[in-house]
Amino acid sequence: MTITVEIAGVSKRYSKLHAVKDVAFGLNTGETVALVGHNGAGKTTLIKLMLGLIRPTEGHVRVLGEDPARGDFAVRQRLGYLPESVSFHLALTGRETLSFYARLKRVDLASADRLFERVGLAQEAVDRPVRTYSKGMRQRLGLAQALLGEPRVLLLDEPTSGLDPALRRSFYDLIAGLREQGATVMLSSHALTELEGRADRVIIVNRGIKIADGTLDELRRIARLPTRISARLADGGPAPAWANGGSHWKRTGQLLEADVSPEEKIRLLHDITAHPEQLATLTVAEPTLDDLYAHFLSGQETP
Numbered sequence: 273m274t275i276t277v278e279i280a281g282v283s284k285r286y287s288k289l290h291a292v293k294d295v296a297f298g299l300n301t302g303e304t305v306a307l308v309g310h311n312g313a314g315k316t317t318l319i320k321l322m323l324g325l326i327r328p329t330e331g332h333v334r335v336l337g338e339d340p341a342r343g344d345f346a347v348r349q350r351l352g353y354l355p356e357s358v359s360f361h362l363a364l365t366g367r368e369t370l371s372f373y374a375r376l377k378r379v380d381l382a383s384a385d386r387l388f389e390r391v392g393l394a395q396e397a398v399d400r401p402v403r404t405y406s407k408g409m410r411q412r413l414g415l416a417q418a419l420l421g422e423p424r425v426l427l428l429d430e431p432t433s434g435l436d437p438a439l440r441r442s443f444y445d446l447i448a449g450l451r452e453q454g455a456t457v458m459l460s461s462h463a464l465t466e467l468e469g470r471a472d473r474v475i476i477v478n479r480g481i482k483i484a485d486g487t488l489d490e491l492r493r494i495a496r497l498p499t500r501i502s503a504r505l506a507d508g509g510p511a512p513a514w515a516n517g518g519s520h521w522k523r524t525g526q527l528l529e530a531d532v533s534p535e536e537k538i539r540l541l542h543d544i545t546a547h548p549e550q551l552a553t554l555t556v557a558e559p560t561l562d563d564l565y566a567h568f569l570s571g572q573e574t575p
C-alpha cells in the first residue's frame with residue numbers, strides 16, 4: 273500500500289474559528305474512506321485542503337507527494353472531485369459539459385465519451401441539455417466529470433444525497449470497481465447506514481477535530497459497545513440451560529434478548545448453538561456505524 277494523501281498536523285482558522293484543528297491522517301491506494309461528522313464539523317474544509325483550494329494555517333497537506341495548493345497540473349489531473357451540489361450549465365448537453373471538463377484536464381474526448389457508459393448515462397441522454405436531467409442523471413454526470421483522467425485520488429462530498437436506493441447501489445458498485453483499480457476514494461457523508469460494508473475505514477470529525485479513525489471492527493473494539501443477541505426458541509421444547517443462567521436475558525414469549533460484552537459474546541453463542549434444535553431463529557446484531565458515531569460523539573460538544 274502506498275500513501276496517496278497525507279494530512280499532518282493540519283489546522284485551518286478563519287479569524288478565531290478553527291474549521292479544522294490539528295488533524296492528521298494518511299490515505300492509501302485502494303482504500304475507500306468515509307469522512308463523517310455533523311454539519312459544520314470540518315469535512316468540506318478538509319476536502320478543500322486536499323484539493324488545494326485553501327491552504328492550511330498550520331501543518332501540511334500532500335497529495336500524490338505534492339502540495340496541492342501549489343497548483344501542480346500533474347497532481348490536479350490525477351485528482352477527481354465531486355462537489356456536494358453539482359451545478360452545470362443547463363443549456364449545455366451532457367456531452368458538451370464533459371468535453372469542457374475533459375479539455376480542462378487535457379483528457380482525450382474518446383475516453384471521456386466512454387465514461388457515460390461507465391456511470392450509466394444512456395446514449396439517448398448525453399446529447400440532451402442538462403436542463404432536462406433528473407437529479408440522479410446530474411449526479412451521474414458529476415461523477416463522470418470526477419472520473420475524467422482515471423484519477424488516483426477521488427474526493428466525493430455527499431455523493432449519494434438525494435439519490436434513490438437503486439442509484440445509490442450502482443454508485444457504490446462503481447466505487448468498489450475504482451477501489452479494485454487502486455484508487456483512493458474519500459467520501460463525506462451523513463448516510464451512515466449505507467457506508468457499512470462499503471467504506472474500509474471511517475474518520476469521524478467534530479468541531480474540526482478528528483475524534484475517531486479506523487475500520488468498523490477497530491472502532492467497535494475501541495468503543496466496546498455491546499452486541500445484541502436475539503434468540504427465538506422453538507415451540508414446545510424445554511427452556512435451554514443458557515436461558516436460565518446469567519441475568520441479562522429479557523424474555524418476551526419465546527423471544528430472548530440480551531446485550532452482551534465482546535468477551536461474553538463468543539461463549540454465549542457457543543452455548544446457544546450447541547443445541548440448534550432448541551432455536552427457531554438467532555440474530556446477532558453488532559453495533560452499527562450509527563451506534564459508534566453516537567458513542568464517539570457522546571460527551572462532546574457538537575456545533
Ligand SMILES: Nc1ncnc2c1ncn2[C@@H]1O[C@H](COP(=O)(O)OP(=O)(O)OP(=O)(O)O)[C@@H](O)[C@H]1O
Pocket residue numbers: 286289290291309310311312313314315316317318
Ligand atoms: N470560508 C469560510 N469562512 C469562515 N468560516 C468558514 C469558512 N468555511 C467554513 N467555515 C466554518 O468552518 C466550520 C467547518 O465548516 P465545513 O464546511 O468544513 O463543515 P462540514 O463538515 O463540511 O459541514 P456540512 O456537513 O454542513 O457540509 C463551520 O463552522 C463553517 O461555518
